[in-house]
Amino acid sequence: MMKKLWVLPFWCISIHGVGQIPNFPTSSVPNPHHPENFIRLAHGSTAGVTIPSLPFNILSDKRKSEIEQQNWNMIQGDLKKTVQEQELSSQKERYDRQQALEHSFYNLPSLSKKVGAQAYYSAYHQLASLNQDNYSVSEANFIVENAYYEGKQSFSEFKSGIQKTAKQLLQKMKDRKQDTESNTDKNLMIFEFLSKGMKLGGVQYKAIKYDFEDYMGTKDWSKMFVSKLLKTGSGQCHSMPLLYLMLAEEMDTEAYLAYAPYHTYIRFLDGEGEWQNAELTNGIFTANSLILESGYIKSEALQNNIYMKSLSKKELLAQFYADLANGYIQKYGMDEFVGNTLDKALEYSPTNIYANQLKSMYQQARLAYVAGQL
Numbered sequence: 001m002m003k004k005l006w007v008l009p010f011w012c013i014s015i016h017g018v019g020q021i022p023n024f025p026t027s028s029v030p031n032p033h034h035p036e037n038f039i040r041l042a043h044g045s046t047a048g049v050t051i052p053s054l055p056f057n058i059l060s061d062k063r064k065s066e067i068e069q070q071n072w073n074m075i076q077g078d079l080k081k082t083v084q085e086q087e088l089s090s091q092k093e094r095y096d097r098q099q100a101l102e103h104s105f106y107n108l109p110s111l112s113k114k115v116g117a118q119a120y121y122s123a124y125h126q127l128a129s130l131n132q133d134n135y136s137v138s139e140a141n142f143i144v145e146n147a148y149y150e151g152k153q154s155f156s157e158f159k160s161g162i163q164k165t166a167k168q169l170l171q172k173m174k175d176r177k178q179d180t181e182s183n184t185d186k187n188l189m190i191f192e193f194l195s196k197g198m199k200l201g202g203v204q205y206k207a208i209k210y211d212f213e214d215y216m217g218t219k220d221w222s223k224m225f226v227s228k229l230l231k232t233g234s235g236q237c238h239s240m241p242l243l244y245l246m247l248a249e250e251m252d253t254e255a256y257l258a259y260a261p262y263h264t265y266i267r268f269l270d271g272e273g274e275w276q277n278a279e280l281t282n283g284i285f286t287a288n289s290l291i292l293e294s295g296y297i298k299s300e301a302l303q304n305n306i307y308m309k310s311l312s313k314k315e316l317l318a319q320f321y322a323d324l325a326n327g328y329i330q331k332y333g334m335d336e337f338v339g340n341t342l343d344k345a346l347e348y349s350p351t352n353i354y355a356n357q358l359k360s361m362y363q364q365a366r367l368a369y370v371a372g373q374l
Contacts, residue, residue, distance in 0.1 A: 108369050111332045116150035120328045123147035124341060127321060132314045132348065138162055138246045140320045145225045148327045153227070161230060162243075166250030168200040169193060186253035187268045187278070190244055195283030208243075209234040210281050221330040224323075237263050240280040245316075256310035257319070259353060260291055267310050275310075306353050318349035325358055334365040 111117055126143045138159050146153045169189050170180055178185045192198060197207040211234040217223040226243050229235035235243070241257055241264050248255040248268075255268045258277070265286070266278040277286045291297070291308060301307045311319070325341040339362050345355040 105373060106366070106370055108335045108366055110337075111335045112337065114332050117328075117332055117337075119149075119151045120147045120324065120332075120337065122151065123324055124321075124337075124344075127317070127324065128344070130317065132317050134313065135317065137242070137249050137316070140317060141226055141242055141246070144320050144323045144327060145222075145227055147324060148221060148225075148331060158227060162246050163250050165193075165200070166247050169247065170251055172198065172200060182271065183253050183268065184270045186251050187248065187255055187276070190247050190251070190253075190255075191266075191278050191280075191285075193247075194240065194244060194280055206233060207283065208240060208280070211236055217330065221327060237265070237281050241266050244278070244280060257316055258310055259307050261296060261307065265291075304351055306351050311349075315349040315352070318345040318347075318352045318355060321345035321348070322352060322355040322358055325355075329358070329361075334362055338362050339366070 112121070123143050123146065127140060130140060139155065142153070142155050142158050146155070170186075173180050173185065173189055178189070180186070193200075193205065194208050197205050199205070208229065211223065211232070214220055214223050215236045222228050224236070224238045226235070226239045226246070229239040229243055244266050245255055245257060253268075255266050255278075257264055258267045266280065267275050268278070270276050275288075277288065277291065279286045288308065297307045321341050322345045325338045325345070328338055328341070338358075342355050342359045342362060345352060346359065349355070
């Protein structure tokens with residue numbers, strides 16, 4: 001743009017027959033507003049910079065002032081932009097140095113090079129790609145479990161079994177002349193199937209059983225999985241409610257996961273607008289009062305929506321992120337992947353007690369590592 005401003009007057013002069021540009025005397029005191037002198041002042045030298053002289057004598061004082069002001073504004077703008085870019089670059093360099101220091105000294109050593117660990121990074125990105133308010137519970141759960149199996153399981157095989165059972169349950173309702181549009185009836189059908197068992201498609205299914213052996217998955221983390229429950233017919237308060245939610249999803253009915261201390265269960269609204277608490281570990285419906293008495297739940301926990309709250313899809317997705325982090329811990333240990341994954345869980349559900357407990361464990365491990373470094 002600068003060249004165009006200088007060339008335009010030059011060609012106008014040529015058209016009017018001026019044959020030679022006169023030389024002007026140089027002032028002993030440089031004008032700081034003149035472009036050439038501004039560059040000299042700013043950079044210390046004009047070596048290598050060619051700025052043609054202007055035939056100011058044929059221009060009006062007003063026009064000369066306008067041209068000088070335009071060029072002054074342009075140079076000021078360019079200089080300001082350059083200073084801003086340099087400052088941003090300096091800030092990024094300082095940030096990168098600080099991050100490098102933290103990574104080398106404060107962060108836990110990465111376990112990402114261990115065999116199969118990349119499956120967890122892939123699972124994290126798969127969860128992140130889901131619509132947080134409208135996703136398949138079966139898919140989210142499969143992503144988490146498949147990471148533990150290093151991406152070797154088949155989703156179509158996993159989901160087809162759940163879809164088949166859901167269709168058979170709907171058909172059972174039709175055979176019984178039950179309302180297949182009733183949220184209450186569909187939930188009661190799922191509860192009966194899981195807690196009592198029934199005959200579907202000519203096959204007798206037994207009620208699911210509580211797996212008392214290694215029910216926390218301390219020795220074998222896959223004990224927590226829905227896929228394990230489907231294969232063995234036994235599970236615990238982690239896998240049972242998730243299977244219930246998957247069947248409810250396929251039957252297009254509403255059901256929600258809820259927390260109690262070290263426990264999860266199912267809630268749904270009945271036809272009268274009352275919440276029903278389905279306890280799958282013992283096959284009964286539990287009153288709120290019993291959960292309050294047996295779970296040692298304080299009023300503060302209720303006020304902060306930690307326990308006995310129906311989780312939204314977004315809050316349930318936080319649970320899957322926490323499960324992903326815990327699976328990584330069980331298989332590999334603690335590193336920054338755990339911290340980042342739990343941060344994502346708490347972004348979706350800040351009061352998620354499960355994610356907060358895991359985050360506390362992660363922070364303790366990080367503190368112990370830093371103390372060891374010091």
